[in-house]
Amino acid sequence: MSDYSCDALIIGSGQAGNPLATALAEAGRRVILVEEAHLGGSCLNYGCVPTKTLLASATRAHEIRQAAQLGIDSASAPRVDMPAVVGRKDELLTKSRRNLAEELGSSHPNITLLRGHARFEAARRVRVQAGEHGETHQVTAHEIFINVGTHATTPDIPGLAEAGFLTTTSLLDIQEVPEHLLIIGGGYIGLEFGQMFRRFGSQVTIIETGDQVLEHEDDDVCKVLQNLLTEKAGIEFLLEAQTHHVSRNAAGQYTLSVKTKAGERRLHGSHLLVATGRTPNTDNLGLEKTKIKLDDKGYIQVNARLQTSVRGVYALGDVHGGPQFTHISYDDFRVVRDNLLHRGHRSAKQRPLPYCVFTDPQLGRIGLSESQAKEKGVPYRVACLDVKRIARAQHTGQRDGFWKVLVGDDDRILGAAILSPEGGEVMTMLQLAMMGRLRYQQLENMVIAHPAWAEGLNVLWKDLK
Known part of the structure; x- marks a missing residue:
């Protein structure tokens, strides 16, 4: 030793x-x-x-x-x-x-x-x-x-350990495109992997215990994203669904017994990914x-x-x-x-928490959500912009999504949810404006190169009261 x-x-x-x-x-x-x-x-x-x-x-x-x-x-x-x-x-x-x-x-x-x-x-x-x-x-x-x-967290589901399953680590090494990928967990990891393998050619079903995907996001953001993944990508979602048994036959096919609001469902798939947290x-x-x-x-x-x-x-x-x-x-x-x-006094508390969910379109998030503002009693107004109104969206054909920004009584930005192509990049522009304590009017009247995605910052505030 x-x-x-x-x-x-x-x-x-x-x-x-x-x-x-x-x-x-x-x-x-x-x-x-x-x-x-x-x-x-x-x-x-x-x-x-x-x-x-x-x-x-x-x-x-x-x-x-x-x-x-x-x-x-x-x-x-x-x-x-x-x-x-x-x-x-x-x-x-x-x-x-x-x-x-x-x-x-x-x-x-x-x-x-x-x-x-x-x-x-x-x-x-x-x-x-x-x-x-x-x-x-x-x-x-x-x-x-x-x-x-x-x-990766392993949920306590009867039969799961015996059947075996994929984690987000093991799925990265898969050598074939799953015929039907079942995903337990509708958080950002489940959504990213779900859309990824749907585009590779898999049938995909996502089972989520909550009443919406991305449990910490505003209802309207989750609804639009889920609808896009359902209607445009063809992903099946089961919400408020509890998986209570997993089995796997000799041919390797999975069967999940799932309780839903509409009754009992039996799901069959070739592969099973568990994405229920860490x-x-x-x-x-x-x-x-x-x-x-x-x-x-x-x-x-x-x-x-x-x-x-x-x-x-x-x-x-x-x-x-x-x-x-x-x-x-x-x-x-x-x-x-x-x-x-450096003899500093830097704190890990009260720091900005930007993040991006890399679905297509991306979801970029910074600052307060609308539900958080209500919970904290923070006065706010909401500015919304459908992506299809941005010139860049019309040129590229990428017309899905919307921008949602909260503005305080002092006309400064409180937070944003940008469900959009380049959503993470647009969100970061708003984060910079928040750090600089800019008022929304300064973005509304800023000269922005045409036809960049950022040009939406000129028209986002049109209906803000």
């Missing part, structure tokens, strides 16, 4: 841990970074990078099918080669992992990378085990940063040997500076709960970096 001591021990090579290791090393601190699996965390390995790479292939197949609407005669329907689609994704991941390993290794002599599972033996002492019979290291650190992320990776960290506090779901409790209940121990990224997005994890790094290295 090898013994190490360091200034900073970072457990987990995710979107917060990697840049923090580099920043601390460049500041002269001795850093040990522990990673049990692939470098890069969820975003690189089974989140944004691989899913959006596959989405690009699905989008291209869809565009080819729709080419005739723009006067382009495609000789035949596209043939989806799933091994080639997955191979393109794998090639990108291999390159990204190699570049990251080089960056964290040879480029920074103050960083030592240890491979294995980390488990606390005391508040500042961790044992790292490389596999079941691999080398063991004991690390003592002045400060410890936990960045271990989450894993669970923090805290159950095997040895936290019981420390005084680190967890909430009732197993997430590590932190304060505004991301400090745990143990002095000198921090939690970054998805493992402390809250919105689970790459950009939020990266901002956790900035909070810790500025407070530790």
Whole structure:
């Protein structure tokens, strides 16, 4: 067994841990970074990078099918080669992992990378085990940063474990187009994978326990998005539906028994994806040997500076709960970096929480939703714009969706939901306006290049009272 001591021990090579290791090393601190699996965390390995790479292939197949609407005669329907689609994704991941390993290794002599599972033996002492019979290291650190992320939640459904199922990680490596993909879970992950595989050629059914998809969004946004995915994409939705049994026959076909408001349904499919949320990776960290506090779901409790209940121990990224997005994890790094290295007073609370659901059209969200404004008693007005009224939409034929922006009594923007082509980019423009405390009239009268999508910012406010 090898013994190490360091200034900073970072457990987990995710979107917060990697840049923090580099920043601390460049500041002269001795850093040990522990990673049990692939470098890069969820975003690189089974989140944004691989899913959006596959989405690009699905989008291209869809565009080819729709080419005739723009006067382009495609000789035949596209043939989806799933091994080639997955191979393109794998090639990108291999390159990204190699570049990251080089960056964290040879480029920074103050960083030592240890491979294995980390488990606390005391508040500042961790044992790292490389596999079941691999080398063991004991690390003592002045400060410890936990960045271990989450894993897919397995719901307690009779027969599910015995039948087997796909997770959002395993589905990324599938070598065939499913004939009929059943998806349990109507959150953003279920919607993105549902539309993706519908465009690859699968029949898709999404089962959701709530009364709408995307449970935290306004009703009108969810209704329009669901209708588009049903009418334009051909996805079947079962809402307020409870899966109470799963079975699989000898031929590999699934049968789901589902309770709905209309009665019992039996669904049959070739593949089953479970996308019902995430669970923090805290159950095997040895936290019981420390005084680190967890909430009732197993997430590590932190304060505004991301400090745990143990002095000198921090939690970054998805493992402390809250919105689970790459950009939020990266901002956790900035909070810790500025407070530790720059004597800052940066807080992880009350920060903007932009995000984008990468369906087509995209849903970009920032600030207050209408339901949140009502709940908080914040006065507001609503400006809405159908995408089809934007010149760019008419030129491209991408006419689906609408923009919805909340404006306060002072004429400043409170929040926005942009269900639109380039919805994430338009949302970010509104976020910049919010950061600059611009009034909506300044956007209404701004000179915007024609015919960009952003030109909708000139006409969005027309019916605002």
